Amino acid sequence: MIRIENASKTFKNKNGDFKALKNVSLSIKENEIFGIVGYSGAGKSTLIRVINQLENVDEGSIYVNDVDVTKLSNKNLLTLRQNIGMIFQHFNLLWSSTVLENIALPLEIIHQDKASRLNKAKELAKLVGLEDKINSYPATLSGGQKQRVAIARALATNPKIILCDEATSALDPETTEYILMLLKDINHKYGITIVLITHQLEVVQKICHRVAFMSGGEIVEVGTVAEIFKKPKQLITKNFIDKATHSNELYKTHLDLKNIYQSGCLLNIKFTDEQTNQPILFNLCKKYNTPFSVVSASIIHSQKAPLGVLSVHIEKEFEEIKELVSELKNKGIEVEVYE
Amino acid sequence: MSNIINTLQKLSLPLYETLYLTFIPLIFSVIFGFILATCIFATSKDGLLKKESKILTILNYFFSWLINVFRSIPYIILLIFMIPITILIVGKILGKEAALPSLIVAATPFYARMCLIAFKEVDKGTIEAVRAMGATNFQIITKVIFKESLPALVSGVAVLGINLVSYSAMAGAIGAGGLGYQAYYYGFVRRDLATLYIATILILVIVFSIQGIGDYVVKKIDKR
Ligand SMILES: Nc1ncnc2c1ncn2[C@@H]1O[C@H](COP(=O)(O)OP(=O)(O)O)[C@@H](O)[C@H]1O
Ligand SMILES: [Mg+2]
Numbered sequence: 169m170i171r172i173e174n175a176s177k178t179f180k181n182k183n184g185d186f187k188a189l190k191n192v193s194l195s196i197k198e199n200e201i202f203g204i205v206g207y208s209g210a211g212k213s214t215l216i217r218v219i220n221q222l223e224n225v226d227e228g229s230i231y232v233n234d235v236d237v238t239k240l241s242n243k244n245l246l247t248l249r250q251n252i253g254m255i256f257q258h259f260n261l262l263w264s265s266t267v268l269e270n271i272a273l274p275l276e277i278i279h280q281d282k283a284s285r286l287n288k289a290k291e292l293a294k295l296v297g298l299e300d301k302i303n304s305y306p307a308t309l310s311g312g313q314k315q316r317v318a319i320a321r322a323l324a325t326n327p328k329i330i331l332c333d334e335a336t337s338a339l340d341p342e343t344t345e346y347i348l349m350l351l352k353d354i355n356h357k358y359g360i361t362i363v364l365i366t367h368q369l370e371v372v373q374k375i376c377h378r379v380a381f382m383s384g385g386e387i388v389e390v391g392t393v394a395e396i397f398k399k400p401k402q403l404i405t406k407n408f409i410d411k412a413t414h415s416n417e418l419y420k421t422h423l424d425l426k427n428i429y430q431s432g433c434l435l436n437i438k439f440t441d442e443q444t445n446q447p448i449l450f451n452l453c454k455k456y457n458t459p460f461s462v463v464s465a466s467i468i469h470s471q472k473a474p475l476g477v478l479s480v481h482i483e484k485e486f487e488e489i490k491e492l493v494s495e496l497k498n499k500g501i502e503v504e505v506y507e
Numbered sequence: 508m509s510n511i512i513n514t515l516q517k518l519s520l521p522l523y524e525t526l527y528l529t530f531i532p533l534i535f536s537v538i539f540g541f542i543l544a545t546c547i548f549a550t551s552k553d554g555l556l557k558k559e560s561k562i563l564t565i566l567n568y569f570f571s572w573l574i575n576v577f578r579s580i581p582y583i584i585l586l587i588f589m590i591p592i593t594i595l596i597v598g599k600i601l602g603k604e605a606a607l608p609s610l611i612v613a614a615t616p617f618y619a620r621m622c623l624i625a626f627k628e629v630d631k632g633t634i635e636a637v638r639a640m641g642a643t644n645f646q647i648i649t650k651v652i653f654k655e656s657l658p659a660l661v662s663g664v665a666v667l668g669i670n671l672v673s674y675s676a677m678a679g680a681i682g683a684g685g686l687g688y689q690a691y692y693y694g695f696v697r698r699d700l701a702t703l704y705i706a707t708i709l710i711l712v713i714v715f716s717i718q719g720i721g722d723y724v725v726k727k728i729d730k731r
Pocket of ligand 1: 186
């Protein structure tokens, strides 16, 4: 559906050039929720903006439905944009227009008549749960409500693709959850492909099918959420995930715990898919007669399967639990041992 | 009391002249200033033009230079510079009609400047969102820039109106009349303090009315 091939982009500044995209290639499938994750300044926004040509590339091609959008005439470019929805971190609504007028704006742009566009806007307001706010102005809405207006607006022209640039970054956790579920719903119901940029790993875990990690203008790793979460290939990806899942804090905690647990090991275990629902660790520990105590545990429900992170303390030296650890690993479970 | 009524009667013509010298130029300079600002904004690089265009950039520089020059000339000097053009347009150099061209030429760049500031204040993110909808530059200007900057444009009209009241006092120098000239003539030349005070009060009433109406309208339309 979207294919980016060898895209490069350099911003020319007064104090030197800045390479925001370095030979980026990426392929996004139809009906997919695709996440692009990375620290701020990684080039994520630049990458998503080349898809609807808000930013042009210096080199490379961008195919949307097999059409190279870098070669479109001005008129066809406008048509392309009219068929791609976009959602932003700061909502970017017209504060001088009501909720209904805001939602109807994309239809006004394509010269749809007033009655039918307001009808459609009402429908969409209902979809996002704002039917009682249609005559309010954005200034009177909460952040979550504003983003719902923005989502309804992005849906107005029945696009097949929606681009989200940090759509939940300005929202509190509960509102984030609501917006993500709304996006998931839209993806599911209408088969809309969603490209989602974020620096929040939770967002990716919750709704993305696949994810790309970006750093310094390059894509360092692409894969399904489970793959990348469990076994990141690149150090930078691993660091990012560890930070987001607080695994590195766990290590620090472990140092503190040294005072409590004078000996033994701390195991950091990650499991996915069906593993989450099975008492694997319990069974194995029973088999090897190894009691454990849980230090921390969390399960994140991602789009495809739950992902679990479990830290346990075992009152044995590493040599003694080597077999246990390797058997866990054989079952496809990620294990890190801190002695 | 009869004294005051006398003075007011004496001042009714100057009052009319001041209103004439304020509102006629106001209407013209708002229209011209708005158009000029739109031209500058539409041709500016940081405004809407993504692609560089030599001709438009030159036009942009020309328009910008124009408003900067005319905005920088003190009105009383502009008034004198404008005499040949005034003769050409109005056919005479004295009287209230003769003050109109110079007032419009002075007020237009002033309002254009305020429009430009208002246009540039429009949130870049909002413009980007509408661009992402596939809007043309024309649609972005008419449906976003104008709409979102309307309160600032209206409050600019009020500021301009107040400025024109004080310009019009100077226009008295070429026999345009008006309250300002009456205040100067009776107060300074003839030492008639009652007339000075009443003329001043009338000017203040005009200024405060413009300000009050402006604020009221802005409050009504500003949904931010
Ligand atoms: N219009 C621009 N001009 C110059 N530099 C830019 C421009 N847009 C982005 N950049 C630079 O490109 C880099 C990547 O930006 P961006 O794509 O916004 O990153 P992200 O969205 O991952 O935070 C940043 O360092 C930023 O300073
Ligand atoms: Mg960004």
